Amino acid sequence: MNATPALSPDTLHSQLVAAVGAAAVSQEPARLEHMGTDVYHAGGRPAAVVRPTSVAALQAAVKACAAAGVAMVPRSGGASYTDGYLYAPGGHVLFDCGGLDQVEVDVPNGVVTCGPGVSWAALRTKLAEVGLRTPFWGPFSGLVATVGGSVSQNAISHGSGAYGISAQSVLSMDVVLASGELITTSGSKATRHYGPDLTGLFTGDCGALGIKAAIRLPLIAKRDGFEALSFAFDEFASYHAAVRDAARAAIDEENFGVDLALSQGQIAKQEGVANKAKVAADLMRAAPSKLAGLKQLAGMAMAGEGAMRSGEWMHHFLIEGVDAAEAAAKAKKLRELMAPHGREIPNSVPGFVHTLPFAPLTNVLGPKGERWVPLHGILRHEDVVAFHAALEAFYAERESDMTRLGIWAGGMFEAVGSSGFLYEIALYWPDVRTAYHEQTLDKDFLAKQPVYPANPEARAYVAKLKTDLVALYSKFGAAHFQLGRAYPLRPKLDAQADALLVAIKAQLDPRNLMNPGALGLGG
Numbered sequence: 001m002n003a004t005p006a007l008s009p010d011t012l013h014s015q016l017v018a019a020v021g022a023a024a025v026s027q028e029p030a031r032l033e034h035m036g037t038d039v040y041h042a043g044g045r046p047a048a049v050v051r052p053t054s055v056a057a058l059q060a061a062v063k064a065c066a067a068a069g070v071a072m073v074p075r076s077g078g079a080s081y082t083d084g085y086l087y088a089p090g091g092h093v094l095f096d097c098g099g100l101d102q103v104e105v106d107v108p109n110g111v112v113t114c115g116p117g118v119s120w121a122a123l124r125t126k127l128a129e130v131g132l133r134t135p136f137w138g139p140f141s142g143l144v145a146t147v148g149g150s151v152s153q154n155a156i157s158h159g160s161g162a163y164g165i166s167a168q169s170v171l172s173m174d175v176v177l178a179s180g181e182l183i184t185t186s187g188s189k190a191t192r193h194y195g196p197d198l199t200g201l202f203t204g205d206c207g208a209l210g211i212k213a214a215i216r217l218p219l220i221a222k223r224d225g226f227e228a229l230s231f232a233f234d235e236f237a238s239y240h241a242a243v244r245d246a247a248r249a250a251i252d253e254e255n256f257g258v259d260l261a262l263s264q265g266q267i268a269k270q271e272g273v274a275n276k277a278k279v280a281a282d283l284m285r286a287a288p289s290k291l292a293g294l295k296q297l298a299g300m301a302m303a304g305e306g307a308m309r310s311g312e313w314m315h316h317f318l319i320e321g322v323d324a325a326e327a328a329a330k331a332k333k334l335r336e337l338m339a340p341h342g343r344e345i346p347n348s349v350p351g352f353v354h355t356l357p358f359a360p361l362t363n364v365l366g367p368k369g370e371r372w373v374p375l376h377g378i379l380r381h382e383d384v385v386a387f388h389a390a391l392e393a394f395y396a397e398r399e400s401d402m403t404r405l406g407i408w409a410g411g412m413f414e415a416v417g418s419s420g421f422l423y424e425i426a427l428y429w430p431d432v433r434t435a436y437h438e439q440t441l442d443k444d445f446l447a448k449q450p451v452y453p454a455n456p457e458a459r460a461y462v463a464k465l466k467t468d469l470v471a472l473y474s475k476f477g478a479a480h481f482q483l484g485r486a487y488p489l490r491p492k493l494d495a496q497a498d499a500l501l502v503a504i505k506a507q508l509d510p511r512n513l514m515n516p517g518a519l520g521l522g523g
């Protein structure tokens with residue numbers, strides 16, 4: 001059943017104002033457009049945006065929407081691109097959770113409680129004051145992306161080599177259901193695992209089961225020992241074997257790789273002239289000693305940007321240890337493991353990521369100001385090389401159309417534990433910028449970017465490429481994070497598992513008002 005707005009915009013507005021106050025409700029057209037546009041494209045226009053700053057206000061606004069029978073869609077950092085917070089019919093109430101940004105650090109009990117709108121960058125800064133961190137500590141988009149958004153759609157990157165994805169670093173949550181009632185997902189404050197894992201149910205739900213109001217994460221000590229290593233590979237099969245062997249050895253804190261196309265384009269832009277001074281200053285500040293900082297800077301300067309073009313595929317590892325000796329021992333072991341597959345190259349890229357883990361979101365545009373959308377699949381190791389070959393054939397078949405339309409693609413890779421290989425494809429095409437780009441990016445940065453006219457032909461071609469690529473991933477049995485409305489889930493479940501998922505949705509949201517269509521439920 002589709003949720004349809006039952007009230008005129010005026011009536012709905014006054015009911016929401018009564019629930020949360022005038023300052024927390026907006027119907028301003030530019031804000032509605034911005035909040036209804038993700039990194040990829042625009043969805044249906046919300047009737048109103050509500051920005052609660054307390055859990056009580058969040059519950060009151062949800063109750064008002066429930067009484068009116070209006071669809072509710074949660075958004076936190078807004079840095080996703082899988083239609084997770086886009087509701088095509090429009091007329092919904094969009095919950096901007098960015099105002100729920102409280103952080104309570106409980107050092108004796110080793111827990112931090114975050115509002116869903118806390119960005120990973122803000123959390124890291126706060127925890128650094130007490131020498132602590134969370135095991136998973138954010139995606140690369142963490143300057144903007146939040147704890148609530150990442151836990152809702154399964155995120156990966158910082159800390160993932162050692163501690164897994166966002167969902168694996170959650171102790172418990174408070175979630176506001178479609179009725180406005182609050183559920184706490186664990187009966188224990190000390191552990192998540194007290195009977196069946198109800199916390200896990202709400203991880204990766206893309207907001208289909210409720211709006212997260214608080215998330216409790218475990219705390220661990222920050223470690224001083226650090227090493228950064230990079231390797232280049234000429235053959236995809238040896239590249240994949242190297243990443244698989246490293247993942248099995250479970251040595252790194254995090255790892256990621258890029259192909260030559262992406263390295264020359266997107267990532268190279270990060271190391272552009274404007275950023276270099278800042279990186280140098282950050283490096284010196286972050287280095288355990290001034291001498292070590294100078295040594296690293298000299299290494300980066302010698303390597304230059306050539307390091308980023310050293311092979312067809314380059315993989316980067318960030319390694320931690322309780323002290324320098326442990327980190328060095330791990331680095332030695334990793335070098336031994338990589339030697340049969342590729343060659344070591346200067347470590348300027350992981351050095352850069354170490355000093356600036358949450359870079360400004362300039363990558364939401366391509367190196368020449370093009371539009372950008374990534375998609376990914378998590379493959380079993382035995383399928384990775386065959387998928388890569390099929391992808392090459394896929395591009396070859398479409399080469400003339402892609403060239404004619406100015407569409408190009410690059411690859412990014414990450415191990416997901418020892419059993420999964422994340423193969424990400426980034427698509428670029430010349431097209432007009434959206435409200436998302438205009439609102440998210442710095443005006444000075446935008447002023448320097450080439451501007452393209454609206455390009456509906458290339459845009460439609462990219463949309464078709466996306467659909468066909470998701471089908472290709474599916475053929476190779478890929479799983480996905482960040483499902484939103486872009487990736488299939490239910491067709492991949494067996495009948496019993498699907499029936500259970502549908503029954504859970506019906507129990508928590510019988511009228512299908514909460515993010516209808518996310519995860520393929522209702523909508």
Ligand SMILES: Cc1cc2nc3c(=O)[nH]c(=O)nc-3n(C[C@H](O)[C@H](O)[C@H](O)COP(=O)(O)OP(=O)(O)OC[C@H]3O[C@@H](n4cnc5c(N)ncnc54)[C@H](O)[C@@H]3O)c2cc1C
Nearest residue numbers: 076077078079080084116139140146149150155156207212
């Ligand atoms: C430049 C760039 C780099 C990126 N790097 C990474 C990376 O390294 N790793 C990675 O995994 N991803 C990456 N991403 C994708 C994305 O930013 C992350 O997955 C991030 O976790 C999204 O968090 P967010 O707060 O922006 O979520 P949003 O975009 O706000 O929302 C994501 C989903 O969660 C739901 N949601 C949001 N808030 C709530 C809530 N309070 N309760 C319930 N549901 C909610 C939304 O409805 C939506 O379905 C990157 C994106 C960009 C633009």
